[in-house]
Amino acid sequence: MSEDTFLQDLLKRFEYATERASLDDPAIQVPADKLVETCRVLRDDMGFDLLTDSTAIDWGEEASPRFTTIAHLFSTKNKEYVRIASDCIDDLEPTIPSLVPLFPIANWLERETYDMFGIRYEGHPDMRRILMWEGYPYYPLRKEFPLAGIETELPAADIAEVTQTKVIPAPMMGGPFHAPQTGEMSDREPRGADQSWNEQKEKPE
Amino acid sequence: MSTEAAYGYNSKVEGEVIVSKLDTVVNWIRKHSVWPMPMGLACCAIELMASGGSRFDISRFGMEVMRFSPRQSDCMIVSGTVTYKMAEVVRRIYDQMAEPKWVVAMGACASTGGMYRSYAVLQGVDRIVPVDVYISGCPPRPEALLDGLMKLQDQIMKEPSVSNLLKKDMHPAPKALKTTAIAH
Numbered sequence: 001m002s003e004d005t006f007l008q009d010l011l012k013r014f015e016y017a018t019e020r021a022s023l024d025d026p027a028i029q030v031p032a033d034k035l036v037e038t039c040r041v042l043r044d045d046m047g048f049d050l051l052t053d054s055t056a057i058d059w060g061e062e063a064s065p066r067f068t069t070i071a072h073l074f075s076t077k078n079k080e081y082v083r084i085a086s087d088c089i090d091d092l093e094p095t096i097p098s099l100v101p102l103f104p105i106a107n108w109l110e111r112e113t114y115d116m117f118g119i120r121y122e123g124h125p126d127m128r129r130i131l132m133w134e135g136y137p138y139y140p141l142r143k144e145f146p147l148a149g150i151e152t153e154l155p156a157a158d159i160a161e162v163t164q165t166k167v168i169p170a171p172m173m174g175g176p177f178h179a180p181q182t183g184e185m186s187d188r189e190p191r192g193a194d195q196s197w198n199e200q201k202e203k204p205e
Numbered sequence: 206m207s208t209e210a211a212y213g214y215n216s217k218v219e220g221e222v223i224v225s226k227l228d229t230v231v232n233w234i235r236k237h238s239v240w241p242m243p244m245g246l247a248c249c250a251i252e253l254m255a256s257g258g259s260r261f262d263i264s265r266f267g268m269e270v271m272r273f274s275p276r277q278s279d280c281m282i283v284s285g286t287v288t289y290k291m292a293e294v295v296r297r298i299y300d301q302m303a304e305p306k307w308v309v310a311m312g313a314c315a316s317t318g319g320m321y322r323s324y325a326v327l328q329g330v331d332r333i334v335p336v337d338v339y340i341s342g343c344p345p346r347p348e349a350l351l352d353g354l355m356k357l358q359d360q361i362m363k364e365p366s367v368s369n370l371l372k373k374d375m376h377p378a379p380k381a382l383k384t385t386a387i388a389h
């Protein structure tokens with residue numbers, strides 16, 4: 001089955017689906033309330049038995065719909081991928097149906113997406129943060145979150161009191177840092193690509 | 206290394222009697238019985254494990270008894286990236302160690318946050334526990350760790366251990382650095 005006919009097949013099968021620009025595997029966009037149904041048909045009738053990734057995109061604060069979730073399905077029999085995108089329902093408190101009932105592996109993937117983007121997965125059995133601590137006030141992969149971080153309190157109040165330490169922003173100071181690939185070994189310490197500026201000295205325009 | 210002069214013992218003069226300072230004796234005992242607490246948090250811990258292996262033979266220096274219980278160890282070797290989430294655990298384990306206790310920050314991450322200038326990583330473990338020895342490297346080779354631990358032994362030798370016995374902290378913590386991330 002060539003990719004084009006497969007995509008047409010998909011679009012015919014799910015008439016609510018639209019085609020989505022893709023450089024590689026077939027990709028379709030479905031409404032949030034049809035996501036689980038689509039994935040169920042793909043899993044049970046079309047052999048896409050493995051969820052290889054579940055993540056999200058933040059299109060920026062002005063965009064609406066702001067968040068789009070992406071699921072990558074793989075067919076272990078036909079060795080084919082398909083990508084299902086779906087816009088989240090709310091821009092401020094985004095939600096999307098969870099795929100955990102279909103693919104248990106989605107559990108941690110969706111927790112990570114929740115942790116990083118703040119997208120709540122409805123029907124998820126254990127919607128907690130997975131990387132940052134419970135109570136961390138921000139979602140680090142959102143567009144408005146600065147790379148350096150935002151000052152906030154340590155997770156444990158008693159330890160914050162004893163140590164007088166906070167979560168502090170850590171700017172890159174001319175980074176990211178990498179070692180030059182040529183030259184003497186002794187001169188190849190990793191360094192920022194442009195170290196002429198840092199947080200105290202503005203970057204020249 | 207301690208010399209005969211440090212103990213003040215000369216076999217020709219004193220025979221089998223050793224006259225010395227109590228501090229020196231206590232320190233001499235302490236420095237040869239440092240039990241490290243391996244706080245292995247990331248890649249540096251692999252080098253820490255290598256240091257414990259026969260090739261590098263950490264026990265030549267009298268500090269090989271790695272204990273995984275804070276109650277039984279005196280020297281916490283923080284080897285790896287300390288995230289803010291883990292910082293709480295590191296501090297609690299430090300608090301559970303019995304006095305006197307020391308801390309070695311092994312590697313760039315433990316010393317300053319290293320290459321992880323990020324919202325998630327503590328920018329140096331000295332923000333939550335007092336550090337006695339910093340070891341540079343990403344990761345430091347086992348020789349560097351051994352060298353750092355020998356530096357720690359030299360420091361132990363200089364401590365006024367007996368008068369410290371009367372204080373609340375037997376080993377007064379080094380002054381904590383109050384810097385912002387920008388000053389690094």
Ligand code: SF4
Pocket residue numbers: 247248249250284285286311312313314315319342343344345
């Ligand atoms: S200093 Fe380097 S080797 Fe050590 S924990 Fe950090 S990144 Fe890993």
